[in-house]
Amino acid sequence: MKKIMLLALVFISINAFAQEKKGDHQRKNQKEMHMQKSDLTPEQQATLLTKRLTLKLDLSETQQKEIYDLNVTQAFDRLADREAMKKAKETGKKPTEQERYDRMVERLDKQILIKNQMKSILKSDQYAVWEKDMSQHKRRGQKRGEKAENGPERESRS
Template sequence: MKKIMLLALVFISVNAFAQEKKGDNQRKNQKEMRMQKSDFTPEQQATLLTKQMTLKLDLSESQQKEIYSLNVTQAFDKLASREAMKKAKEEGKKPSEQERYDSMVARLDKQILMKSQMKSILKSDQYAVWEKDMNHQKRGRQQGGDKEENGPQRERRS
């Protein structure tokens, strides 16, 4: 009887460790998609993003053209900053405090400009959906995944 119980315990514990966590597989897929996106040209990235936004926001033709131009500009900016960071890393240069501050201010200025441009292009209901989606993505990056994926958050008690 002891051997059967021990065997059952071993089987259950091995089975528990062998199962993959629910969020791990999705995170791997997202990482693969990001890696694949970096292989695309800025125009291709902008096209993909514009089409995704068209599906989510039901954009008109004129809205698609305007948003595509914004996405192309943004993709080229990202590519340029990525190349600059890569070059600096290869040279072993670390940015000074002022350079880091300036880059953060520039990034925030670009975000503010993008938000105001999107507000002028999109209708109010489309803008609300876009803004909600952007906040959801931002929260997901900060937490390492979506809130729904991680389950309900526990409150800390002092």
């Protein structure tokens, strides 16, 4: 009887570990999407993003062209940044505090520039929708464990 109980217990515990967790499937899809996104050329990334914005904001032809140009520029910048990070990682050299600060300032300057360009391209109602979408996108990233820009402020509230 003890052997049967022990065998049943082992079988149940093995079966429980073999079950896929709820979030695992979603995480796998996110990883696949990330891998597919990195395989795309900057032009392809820009085209996809422009089409998504066209569907969401009902863009005109001229708006699509201007946003596509902006997206291509951004995609090439991201590619260059990714290559620079990869090269720095291969050399094993860690950035100094000043270099990290400069990189953060540069990133924020780019965000301000993009925001101003989008404000000039989009109509006020389209811009409001885009702005809301960007804030939701930022919050989703924070939920996944990415650093929040106002991290210390957020932690002090808890």
